[in-house]
Amino acid sequence: MRLRRSVAKWLVVLGVLHGIVVCAGFFAPYDPAEQDRKSPYLPPMRVHVVDEEGHFHARPFVYAFRLRQGTFDQYEEDAARSYPLRFFVRGARYRLLGILPSRLHLFGAEDLRIYLLGTDAYGRDQLSRLVFGGQVSLLAGLLGAGITLSLGLCIGAVAGYYGGWRDDVLMRVAELFLALPWLYLLFAVRAFLPLTVRPLAAFFLIVAVIGEVGWARPARLVRAVVLSAKERDFVRAARGFGAKDVYLLRWHILPETGSVLLTQAAILVPQYVLAEMTLSFLGLGVPEPVPSWGNLLSSLQQYSVLVSYWWMYLPTLAMVPFFLGYLGLASSLQERGPAYKIERRSLGSLT
């Protein structure tokens, strides 16, 4: 199967973006849970190349912040000393991909903690939390989409292949699920479960909940493909030679659902990332101190944060390139058509 150029382009974009999140330890300068109580709500530091006297420096640098006279949360740059950015520095310990222990970070500075996206109420580096938070949010999206697609594939295949009352029952249930407001359903399911759960358990809980509510749409699409595929001549011919149902589904029918599933996956992942963010934003998802994109935004529920600290909004921008990447992939996949096209001709009309 040859990859079309537009598909490959979006795959590269997504690959780079996910690579950054997967190697969060390297790209994030600090540990996401590490606090710096002396500098809460520090605004993003500016990276300079020209100093106060107008001299150009090849190596970018930052200035430290100091409290403005007479305020308690207003900071200004202290130009007395510049802190040059250093690349490939040794810093906080982390495990790359959860296995490889390392201390290497992409950038950092000596004698100063640099906060390119500012800090939160506990002085934690927002950039590090953003990169690490992506791990939780994207994994939730990908796993959730995986669950949804597996469910949709199984249910759609059964409904389309066997037809009859199974089809009727499954499709009516699917319509019910389509009509449900999924957000409230998530709330309801979440409300049934204990309030305090360990972060890992909470993570799998929301993945399971998100993954299970969305099966109806992919199931309907798979059913449609199966309905047309099972009437193809070579499928009927195989049945005429005594092929078993499982064999027909596995080798003759389900391969044709591949392109539909891929497109659905590319649409579902961003949708589910957003769902995870919504739940975590409302405090129903992964609990602190584990960062997730929804957690990062949850401090915006406080009015003072909402109006005073604009950098707390920045995590919302992070998801834009991811979502664009996924939706771009989805639309270029849709242009592709099925893996193989067989001329559709019904046997009956050729009598």
Added chain:
Amino acid sequence: MASVLEVQELHVSYRDGEGEERAALAGVSFDLAPGEILGVLGESGSGKSTLATALVRLLAVNGQITRGAVLFEGKNLLRAAPEELREIRGGRISLIFQEPSLALHPTMRAGEQVYQVLAAHGTSGKSALREKTRQIFAMVFPEEAERIARSYPHELSGGQRQRVLIAQAVACGPSVILADEPTASLDPTTQMEILGVFRTLREKLGVAMIFITHNPALLAGFADRVLVLYGGRVVELGPAKVLGEPRHPYTKALFQCVPAGFGGNGNARKARLPAIAGESSVSALPLKGCAYEPRCAERMDVCREREPELLSVNEGHSVSCFKYEK
């Protein structure tokens, strides 16, 4: 001799777009002796393919067998359990579809496709099945069996694909093969080749065959008996001699539509080929009386009043026409 397949009063109808039932077969009955080749002759819309698919219950989703019985070795296939039916399909009765380019899985090697038929029915181990696949290929393809087994359908010619289908059909040693226009999409030379393959298989394996075609010329010298279908009804059934002396007006007219071939003199070849007047779509069938009546050259008053029954005119030769009513 006991018949291997017996069809009794088979009625099939299709549901059209408006949900109305349209009859495609109206009471077809015949039997098939072991090792016999029965040629089924009919024009488009006569119910040929419907007959083939109905016998193993593989009708399109909107098709339905409304009445009748299909007795295979004494067992009614229309009442068989799904698993029983699956074992019979491909194992005891094989159906060869008319379009070899569409009837093969496009992304599976030819050898694999034959192997899978064996695997669906066989209980023996993998290596035994592989060996059997090799033998079947060697039987159907005198040359290049190895290469063709390794090819994908798109790498094969029409005749080769048809042979792969035949290999699938005979793989499990069935006692009946239903061949639905197996040569329709092939050129005349290849058609003859494929007929030769069928003939050899009959001699080697003693398999009975229902050979469906619209071309009377193919059946001459090939079929043992011929069944002529018109409008979902049997109009004539008899030994292959029927081709020489047809009794039913439709069969007669049909044979006049076949070119005389290269043996004829120049004038005959230049002459216009006769055509049967009118059209043969099912919707044009009269509500009452003989199905062929609107197009029949020898129609009588009685033809419009009731349906003719199959009458025996000779030993093993029956015709459904009032002309032969005593």
